[in-house]
Amino acid sequence: MTRFLHTGDWQLGMTRHFFSEGVQERFAQSRFDAIRSLGRIAKEEDCRFMVVCGDVFESNLIDRKTVFRALEALKDVPIPVYLLPGNHDPLNAASVYRSSTFLERKPPHVHVIEDMIPIKVDDGIEIVGVPWYSKRPLQDLVAMATAPLESVVDTVRVCVAHGMLDSISPDPDDPAAISLHAAEMAISQNKIHYLALGDRHSLTQVGNTGRIWYAGSPEQTDYNEVKSGFALVVDLDREKVATREVNVGAWRFIERKRVDMNTKEDIEGLKRWLEEIDDKERAVVKLRLVGTLSLLFHDQLEELFVYISEILGALETRTEELVVIPEDADFAGFGFSGFASRTVERLRSDAQDAGPHGIKARDALTLLVRLAGKAQ
Template identity: 50%
Template structure:
């Protein structure tokens, strides 16, 4: 009975940048994405995988710097088993494809293979990959269904489909011609034409269904806040009558979103303690939603702690669209500052504007905060 164990991964997007990262943090994030590739190579070796299958978007685009390409191929060189790369929507086989450049061809390790022809690719006796590479950024057909439809039921051969793109189940645009049709996959699995469908494009690890034989591996390193179960790769054991999929975590970065209600000095102190307790800050991107009402003194302490922690995290930002934080000065805020003359008059005017409804209230609150800090408050 023929069986095969391999590692399913996708969406490496080597060369990716994130706009919210500083140049220093971006350099570490780039190194982290390469480290995830080397880590999955160690998983493949430890688990006895025969090969690694990368289901699309190996690179962020077809236009990469020579350094990025060289470092990417060097990371693949460290994978100790054969590697099969499927072009996806980020790196399609179009006229400018990176896979046919002199730089890629010259530096490509011998055990790294590009699935640049649609159809069946024999891997060894009894094992085949059925590839559906992208040849443009906007295909007009279901590329996977085209390849599956051309197959006859396999006898004594395990077939693994390598595809990329969104499936039609739950898609907001069900008329998109490029969607991968689940029913076509279900039929091909039922009659023995294929035995496992490895997909890329969705960055969250996802069991699409069909008795656990259709999966998105997700990205091996997180790329966005909305992803679920990112940072994983899948070790797949498949035969004609069985399929087992096991996730292994290789990612080291985290993108977190947190909401905090701040209405007192104790709430600000609790936020400070929570941020201090978070591990691996240098590999954590944190977006905060802040809701509540603070005095000027409390707001100054909040601004100070955000600045302090901002130096420790890979990125720390306030989610403005989800933040509703009001500053309401009380009599104690300026009691010890000894303001007089013009400063005292400005204080009273700003306090009146801040307390009144209207579009000037927020600007007045911010001006009060600035006046408070310039006058030495919060020290």
């Protein structure tokens, strides 16, 4: 039984536009920390080696600093690490793996899989890597790599690959999609015994063999990831396979696709929900607000967002469906009269316009309310 650690999609160097500079740095650091965590887990779990199934780097054109930090973190991994070039960091002319920065500082136990020739990791253990040479391959690279392989009887082969399996690919016409059938055939023919996949950021098992897995990204990178922040500890031999997920990630991307917002209670409800989020510094929240608010409540909501966005990793709000309608109560207590009242009436009338003029009028009213408050 061979035990190894299956991971991928580290996406080192990834940036997110909604992060402020400081948060971006935290986010990046977490990904380097994840490497060290994986090293620690590998040691604890007594793994023989680690396979990283593509997209180790977000791009081939990343900063030297990112490469330095990645290699520095990899130094702390106590077992051999096999890095596979994926679609983000293909083994092309600009490959980060061929850069002097990488080559000069690469620790000896870190290996880059540069071709499809089986690599002997240890006695009875081989890795068949399927590296990407370009961003847009025009065929099923796994099928190409496994087709010429002979069945093996005394060796356990781990195929390390990157890309979408045809059974779950969102693009059915993708020529690079990996054929699940062909992969399963290769497994049944003892050409390979485990297909370690990267590209999908959520931990996913595919097919019925129990030998085809996406380990997912060790840190979540987007809202639509179902189960990211994990790695797989794999126990494998020709007869059996056992996988165990281990949590690595610290960041969470939380999206609420509809938050009704009409009353003061709704605002308070949202406030409570936000307050209850754990580890807010590593939480990225996206809210789509739906409803109608008065100027006053809208102002309160804005205040809430200003406050909470200072605490969260990031807060994204979508307010296209949140309508702000000035109400009588917004102006009560200011004692507007005469032409001031008529000004308010005119702007309120304009505010009913669905177009930009309406927005401008609502903004003007909001400003009026703010200034009136200040005047008092």
